[in-house]
Amino acid sequence: MVLLSGEAGIGKSRLVHVLSERVVDAGTPRLTLPCSPYHTNSAFYPIIEHLQRLLQWKRHATPEAKLTALEQALRLRACPGGGGAVWPPSSQCAAEQYPPLTLSPQRQKQKTQEALVTWLLAEAAQQPVLAVWKTCTG
Numbered sequence: 001m002v003l004l005s006g007e008a009g010i011g012k013s014r015l016v017h018v019l020s021e022r023v024v025d026a027g028t029p030r031l032t033l034p035c036s037p038y039h040t041n042s043a044f045y046p047i048i049e050h051l052q053r054l055l056q057w058k059r060h061a062t063p064e065a066k067l068t069a070l071e072q073a074l075r076l077r078a079c080p081g082g083g084g085a086v087w088p089p090s091s092q093c094a095a096e097q098y099p100p101l102t103l104s105p106q107r108q109k110q111k112t113q114e115a116l117v118t119w120l121l122a123e124a125a126q127q128p129v130l131a132v133w134k135t136c137t138g
Contacts, residue, residue: 016132023130029123031131046133047116 004012023030033046042048051057055069101108123129 020130020132023128028128028130031123031129032134033132034134044112 004015006012020030020032031050033050036045036049039045051070055066055073057066057069103111120129120131
């Protein structure tokens, strides 16, 4: 893991771009999670956006369809039960399969972070992965 940080204009983006090109040329998966200045209050927004693209969720898909796609993806990646992921039930289907959580918001956040780390480690165990989180500052 590498944290690349520094003043604007020193070449961080260029370094990441060159590294990304080499990784793609080597056939290694690249995961880019950019921030959005419109979602600065949602720390998980880049991951939500990535999952929506990965799972090919349609804008008007039902919660049941989204849950099914998520469960299938987790099964394919050998993460039964979501690897401890926090899934807030938003439909009757989800509520029946996954009872409401009785965790504090902080504990839910921690469990979600643990699930994300588990997911990334599972991906990296299969093959090297370049994961780039781009933050918004300013």
